[in-house]
Structures are given as structure tokens and as C-alpha cells.
Amino acid sequence: MEYIRITSIDDPLFKQMHQLMQNIFPPEEVLEFELWREPLEDPGIRVFVAVHEGKVVGATEYRYYENFNVAMTDFTIIGEAGLGIGPFLANKRADDLKALAETNGKQLFGMFAEIYDPYRVEHYEFGGVKPMDPYVRREVLSHLGYRRLDFPYVHPSWNNDGQAVEGLDLSFLTIDPEVNEIKAELVVAFLKRYYTVLPNKPQKWLDMIANLETEETVALKPF
Template sequence: MNFYRITSIEDEHFPKLHRLLQEVFPPEEVLAYELWREPLQDPTIHVCVALQGDEAVGATEYRYYPELRVAMTDFTIIGKPGLGIGRFLLRSREKELTRLAAQSGTEPIGMFAEIYDPYRTEHSFGGVNPMNPIVRREVLSHIGYKRLELDYVHPSWDLEGGAVSGLDLGFLPKDEELSQISGALAATFLEVYYSAIEKKPQQWYDMVETLKQRDVVALLPL
């Protein structure tokens, strides 16, 4: 299996990635095909597919913010069961994030991720069993992810300004004993991460302002 980075929508493997996104995620979570042009050219955004032969069987997107000392995993897609894709993507991403942190001379605090709550969403994730919200949440819990203690919403990636709920903002602390992070860190991260979306819902702004007023935010079990 090959871990392959895509940096252009002209790349022959990009249509395969976008098809995976559309098959697995709900429409409000998927950026339109042409709108991927600029993000893919951004050197700080890493969009990689797991290739088995010429077939894209999985994918992940991630980034590292050295000024905040945190990473973000935007998505992880497992396209087929029984191939070890999840483990392959996890280890490949870890190696790259370690390299990026070393390159910037920083020590990471941890990594954010948006995690579906299976008790609040009925989305089938394309019928791919490894992508089932219950399975994904339990696997992420085993890895060490925790959830921030807040009512989380994020701006819709269809760019219509809607609020997407049914998720938690997760955090994988580098120090597994860490039980809280600063509200300012969480707020700053969200402002930077969602700066690409111009039209955001009022619920999102209210949530970020609330975070700014909190000294710390507890990290709770998933």
C-alpha cells in the first residue's frame, strides 16, 4: 500500500478521493470538486490517499499548526474492510506529523478531530462498516481521543452558512494524563481552521466567544 499526497485537482487520483468523500460523508461535509483547487496547493494542508495498485482505498487530510503546537485531522476514510487501511493511514500520518513538528522546532500538545456522535446522527457513512459512527468513535476512544466539554457546531462545508451539529470536538493529547486544555487555545484553533469559510452561522460565533471566556475546557471520555 502506498501513502500518496495529492497537491492538485489535476492529479489522476483526485477524482478517486473526491468520489470517496461523496460516498462516505453527508453533502454538507464535502467541499465541491472545483473548490479543492486552492486548498490542495496550500503547503500546510496534507491530503493523502492510500493506494492499492491504482485504486484509492482510503484517505486522510491533516495539518499542523506550529504556532499553536496542535495538529488537526480533517478526515480519515476507510474505503474497504479487511485491508488494514485504518492502521496504515494512522501510522503514516503520525510519521508525517512528527516530521512537521521537528521541522518547526516545536513539541506538539495534541491533535484535534471532529467526531460524530452516533446517538445524535443517523448517517450511514456510505454503508462502509468501518466508517460506522459507533465503530469510528470506539476506535478513536481506544487511540486516546477525548471530547471537549462543549456543545459543538461547525460551519457547513457547502458554504451556505448553516450550522452542522451531531459531532463532538475531539482532542488527542500528547500527554495522556492531560485532563483539560485552555479555552483560548480551542477558540484560536477554531478561528484559524475555519478562516477559509467566509459565511458562518451565529451559533458558531457564540460558541467561540464562550470558549474565549473559559480559562480551561475539560477533556472528557468519548
């Protein structure tokens, strides 16, 4: 299996990846094809695909923020079961982020990830691929060491229509497992930067940020 970076929507592998995203994720979670052009050309956004026998069978997007010394996993897609795609992507991503942090003269502090909470929302469609089932994904993140940031979370819809997407948690993986809370100002700064690309922020998101700005720390809790 190959781990190949995508830097242009003109790459034939990107067309496969975007179709895979549409097959897996709900519509409000998938950025339009043409709107990917600028993000893919951004050197700070790292999009890689897992290619097996010439076919895109998985993908991951993530980014490393030098000034925060944290990363964000935007998504991980497993397109087929039985190929070991999940561990392959996770290990390759970890190696890449370790190298990026070392280039920055640091050891990575941790990594954010959004995760669906199937215990709050009855039904999610994920293309019928069992490894993408939200119960499975939640347990996998838990096993990797991610924990839920203890506050009610919403995010702006990627349709940029000003709607709030609920039924998710924001989670964080600390490289040091003894860390049980992180600074609220880090969470606020990260979220403001991460969602800069979406100008139409829902009021629920703005209220969430305002509440976080009154806190000093945010606790990390098990899923």
C-alpha cells in the same frame, strides 16, 4: 499499499479520492471539486491517499499549525474493510506529524478531530462501509486516545450556506495522556483559523465562540 500525497485537483488520484468522499460522507461535509484547487496547493494542508493495486481505497487530510504546535485531522476515509487501511493511515500520519513538529523544534502537543455522535443523532449515511460507521469510528478514536472537549459543539456547513452542523463533538488527542484540560484560548484561536475559509458563519457558531472566550480551560472527557 502506498501513501501518496495529493497536491493538485488535476492529479487523477484526486478524482478517485473526491468520488470516494462523495460515496462516504453526507453532502454538507464534502467541499465541491473545484474548490479543492487552492487548499491542495497550500503547503500546510496535507492530503494523502492510500493506494492499493492502483486504486484509492482510503484517504486522510490533516494539517500542522506551527504557532499552536497542534494538528487537526480533517478526515480519515476507509473505503474498504479487510485491508488494514485505518492503521496504515494513522501510522503514516503520526510519523509525518512527528517529523513536522521536530522540524519546528518541538514535540507535538496534540491533535484535534471532529467526530459524529451517533448517540445524539439516530441515523448517518456513510456509504455502507462498516469501518466508517460512526459507532466504530468513535470507539477507534477513543482507543487512539482522543477525548471529547467538554462544550456543546457545532461547525459551519462546508456548503458555506451559513447553516450550523450539529450532532458532532470536537475531540483532542494529547500526546501526554496525563493532560486533562487545554486552554480555551487555544481552542478559540484554532477554530477561528480553521474556519477562516468559510465566511458565512452561523449564529450558533459565533455564540459558541463567544462562550468559549469567557472560559480559561476546556476539560477533556471520555467519549
